[in-house]
Amino acid sequence: MTVKKLYFLLAGSCYLDQSAVNKNLAPGRLLEMPVWSFLLETTDGPILIDTGMPDAFVNNPEYFKGTKREGRVVPKMTANDKIVNILKSAGYRAGDIQAVISSHLHLDHAGGNGHFPKTPIFIQQAEFDAAMGNDDYSPEECRLPDLQYQIIEGDREVAPGVQIFSTPGHSPGHQSVLVTTEHSGPILLTIDVAYTRENFDNGVPFLSYDSESTVRSIKRMKGLIEKVQPSKVFFGHDRVQAREAKVFPDFL
Numbered sequence: 001m002t003v004k005k006l007y008f009l010l011a012g013s014c015y016l017d018q019s020a021v022n023k024n025l026a027p028g029r030l031l032e033m034p035v036w037s038f039l040l041e042t043t044d045g046p047i048l049i050d051t052g053m054p055d056a057f058v059n060n061p062e063y064f065k066g067t068k069r070e071g072r073v074v075p076k077m078t079a080n081d082k083i084v085n086i087l088k089s090a091g092y093r094a095g096d097i098q099a100v101i102s103s104h105l106h107l108d109h110a111g112g113n114g115h116f117p118k119t120p121i122f123i124q125q126a127e128f129d130a131a132m133g134n135d136d137y138s139p140e141e142c143r144l145p146d147l148q149y150q151i152i153e154g155d156r157e158v159a160p161g162v163q164i165f166s167t168p169g170h171s172p173g174h175q176s177v178l179v180t181t182e183h184s185g186p187i188l189l190t191i192d193v194a195y196t197r198e199n200f201d202n203g204v205p206f207l208s209y210d211s212e213s214t215v216r217s218i219k220r221m222k223g224l225i226e227k228v229q230p231s232k233v234f235f236g237h238d239r240v241q242a243r244e245a246k247v248f249p250d251f252l
């Protein structure tokens, strides 16, 4: 199997308090962060990395009103940003997807997982254990218990050209993905090992479950970069990078 194309799919955005993006900043100002999903076209069918935000967020910026996230997390999502509609615009139905890789089960990464009830969903054991039954992993669409989870511990080559790396810190079982495509060679999707380049390059602290692990995971990814020399390193929610990103129908 080879990966022919990697598509960057923008799946709406989410306003987060600036202190989540840079812990050195005082809370009280919201920043709009891009939300991403990634589609791999392989010789064995399509693979999806992350599924965006839940359908319940569509046209519902006040979703978290009255909760502890009120004023700190404000989703911005239209019907076009639902993962099923994004896939439709790329020519696929949810049932076509051969595998989903869930980087972690936060609201802006796993909200659409319920649209893939028959698809293997690759997730770290630590993330599964942390999320199931835990109200901090809200909304519930992100931690549906009865999906076809493929629980893994540590690194895993899902298929040739699709390598998962365990990178805990931002969440207990966070994972990153190294994709190698025919056109662009290795591309590192750090996902939320770092929200931004500033977090990654300069160690600016951001929202982490365990900041020491985050530092270790960033270091690990830097080692990987040195070894495989990716043609692109992409961060989870970097607004500058998003402006320059080649999104669907462009591909890497």
Ligand SMILES: [Zn+2]
Residues within 6 Å of the ligand: 104, 106, 109, 170, 171, 192
């Ligand atoms: Zn996250």
